[in-house]
Amino acid sequence: MNKRNLALTLIEVMVTIIALAVIAALVLPILIGPTYHPAARIRCASNLKQIAMAFRTWESDNNNHYPMHGFTNQLGVMEFPNASNIFRYFQVMSNGLINPKILICPADSRSAAANFNELSNTNLSYFIGLDAADESDTNMLLTGDRNLVVDGVAVKAGVLTLLTTNRIVWSGTIHKEGGNVLMADGSVQMVTDSNLQSLLANSGTNVNRLAVP
Numbered sequence: 001m002n003k004r005n006l007a008l009t010l011i012e013v014m015v016t017i018i019a020l021a022v023i024a025a026l027v028l029p030i031l032i033g034p035t036y037h038p039a040a041r042i043r044c045a046s047n048l049k050q051i052a053m054a055f056r057t058w059e060s061d062n063n064n065h066y067p068m069h070g071f072t073n074q075l076g077v078m079e080f081p082n083a084s085n086i087f088r089y090f091q092v093m094s095n096g097l098i099n100p101k102i103l104i105c106p107a108d109s110r111s112a113a114a115n116f117n118e119l120s121n122t123n124l125s126y127f128i129g130l131d132a133a134d135e136s137d138t139n140m141l142l143t144g145d146r147n148l149v150v151d152g153v154a155v156k157a158g159v160l161t162l163l164t165t166n167r168i169v170w171s172g173t174i175h176k177e178g179g180n181v182l183m184a185d186g187s188v189q190m191v192t193d194s195n196l197q198s199l200l201a202n203s204g205t206n207v208n209r210l211a212v213p
Contacts (some may be wrong), residue, residue, distance in 0.1 A: 020196075040107035041175045044145070045190060047102040048182040049141060051126070054096030056186060059134055065183075066142070067092050071131045086157075086211040087121050091129050105145060107174045119156060124213035125174070130159070131209055132184035139204045144181030146212050147171040155212050162208040164201050169193040 001157065048104035055066055067089045090103055094116040097103070101112040110148070113123035129141040148155040149171045162168060170179040170193055178192050181199065193201065200208060 018146050022097075034111075040069055040105070041178070041190065043178065044105040044175070044180050045188050046108060047105065047145065048180055048188045049192055050102050050124070051090075051097065052182050052186040052188065055142065056135070056204065057091050057096040064134055066132055066134055068078060068128065084121070086094045086128060086194040086213045087119050087124055089211070091119050105180075106173055106184075108146075115161055121213040126182075127213065128211040129208065130186065130211055131205060135185050137184040137204065139199070140184040141199060141203065141208065141210065142182045142184045145170070145174050145179040147174040147179065148212065157212055160212050162210065164206055166198055168202070170196065 038085055059066055088176055090097065094100075097116075100114075100119055100123060103119075103124050103126065104112045108125040110122060110125060113119040125146055127141075127144045127146050128143055131137070132140040132142045146155075147170055148160070150160065151167050151170050154171055163167055170177075177194065178190060180188060181196070182188050183199075189195070189199075
């Protein structure tokens with residue numbers, strides 16, 4: 001009997017290569033994570049631009065102040081920021097934000113809230129700059145990616161007090177080699193570690209308080 005030819009034909013080789021390429025395209029994003037995809041960072045910047053519009057709308061409707069300087073509870077008493085109520089600064093702007101999905105960076109592992117009534121700190125990707133009173137505070141950080149590292153320690157949820165002497169960088173757990181911030185004047189910036197440090201040093205104040213979810 002003749003020996004059976006076990007070699008692959010050219011067509012079979014091409015089909016195998018294409019199949020492997022498709023599998024790689026599906027699996028690699030899961031293994032590597034969205035942090036390595038520039039498109040996720042661009043979509044994140046788009047989220048922040050929409051958030052900027054919501055801040056502006058709130059400001060114009062509330063005595064020209066951002067929520068951090070004009071947010072009261074149901075009794076009309078000014079609520080001071082703490083680790084548990086950070087989400088409320090976004091929640092009160094729900095009419096301008098429209099969809100809670102924009103409060104989640106596409107490169108973050110967190111999930112969006114089903115609606116604004118169910119919003120909590122765990123449904124946020126972005127910190128809040130507590131000292132940004134209005135758009136005239138041009139150089140202050142208004143909001144941005146939450147994955148911060150200060151003096152070599154990853155920042156946990158809560159109210160963070162930063163001095164100009166503190167060393168602040170991105171952790172790299174959301175975006176690779178950088179992050180996004182929204183300034184109080186409404187501009188969105190994609191910044192590196194050194195840029196972030198520079199923004200902190202030139203914010204116009206010696207103390208910056210960030211509410212990190």
